[in-house]
Amino acid sequence: MSQGEIRFRGLTLGYDRHPAVHHLDGVVPAGDLLALVGPNGAGKSTLLKGIVGEVAALDGSIETGTRAIAYLPQAAEIDRTFPVSVLDLTAMGLWRPFGAWASLSRHRQKLLDALAAVGLTGFEDRPIGTLSGGQFQRALFARLILQDSRLILLDEPFTGIDERTTADLLALIRGWHGEGRTVVAALHDLHQVRAHFPSTLVLARRPIAWGPTPEVLSPPVLARALALSEAWDEAAAICRHEAGPTHDGRHAHDPSGHDHPPGHGHAHHHAHDHSHAGHGAAP
């Protein structure tokens, strides 16, 4: 298994037994530049958290070729009032090779280069609390650069970020793609996805479609994704779907006989068609 690859096998992630990502099967090939698209509550963040191990799988499994994943969370838990400099924040990206004790003083240039790559030259000694939202996001991207990972996960990296910063950071992402790194990004701006991301996974708790972006981002697929019911059904029956590599998506997961419509055409090799209608979401 190559370092940048991710494999999902019958994956269900969720909270308190309620699935937030339901029965996901498939492979993100190494070097892919994949957009995660779906309405709020569709499970995009949960899926990324599952990949880094922040959320444990309720069922099935995730395999990644490397544990050294670079992850940019949506709402960073970062304490921006803590008195550290931009350079210190960026230097955290070198934790894996340097650990707790190795001296970083001879690698200052490497840190400055990373800051230059995100357009923060001259900001190195500023306290992180003095940065604007966009500048702070740039600093976090500098940290991602230093993490030098084959697998990079970005959770809504451009929310609240202006056009120019977004363009600069998108250029960085394309650069990572060019270097053969795998990048998975949760995004809302479909124009952005069409322009920059060759493949797309549409999630609405269950996978709706996964494949080349132009094929996947079609009006019927998006309409299905939008029909997602966000509410939990407190009385939801236990899902009887048996996780396994081979099934045809027509299993009976509910003895009361929910209607499982025939496959709605996944366009790609990851196709696993499972329509889970038990929660009242109209497929």
Add this chain to the structure above:
Amino acid sequence: MTLTGLSDLLVGPFIEFGFMRRALAGCLALSLSAPPLGVFLMLRRMSLMSEAMSHAILPGAAAGFLVAGLSLPAMTLGGLIAGLAVALAAGFVTRSTVLKEDASLAGFYLISLAGGVFLVSLRGSQIDLLHILFGTVLALDDDALTLLGGIASLTLLALAALYRPLVIECVDPLFLRTVGRVGGPVHSAFLALVVINLVGGFQALGTLLAVGLMLLPAIAARFWAADLSGLIPVSMLISMLASVAGLLVSYHAGIRLPTGPAIVLAAGALYLFSMLVGPRGGLLHRLVRRRHLEA
């Protein structure tokens, strides 16, 4: 006042009396180890957590007192066990259940404190309880001094070793979780250092006031320094000043002024002074509007 008069006032007591020199040495050792921990507690918004931990120590110290009377090793060991047990139990509950750290800590420290008061009242009088709560800084023997020196050395070495992961854990705990597994152990080690220092401090100042020398200098330092490399040395300096001032005031005061509270009150006075005139966001500096810069 003549120069001799001044030296009699400031240095005399320490030259003349061995117990004053011992008290000074003990407080200076504590001033090197406790304030840096206070700086991290303050920056993590865990200031009040040390207060809770100081209560958590009580039942262990009381149990040691019940078993062996006023014996330093027994009470220290008891306090250490109780404090570490509460810190680790709270940490475990925080990581394994829905409770946040403050709530789980509150649960355990209240159980611990009530148990401590219960144990003390089983045997011994009110005076014994006061002794545990307010310490005996003017009666530090060789064992107590060795303990305080050892704790200071251990704390400084451990902080040096943990510094980088501790700072990352403070700034971005999620990041540390995604790149390694040191976050939990580093946090536990930090809490253990806090407990060890509170146990050490309760020899000199008592459980309640040990927190004072940990937090007041750290909070005061916030008004003088902006980053960790400034906050830590400034907090140590303020703590040392408070120790010397407190010892001298309690020595010279006409009435019998207990030394532990005098030291913490001196630290409190330094805090109020810093809050007023400190250049980093102090009250007076906020009142003066300086001309803004061009860019």
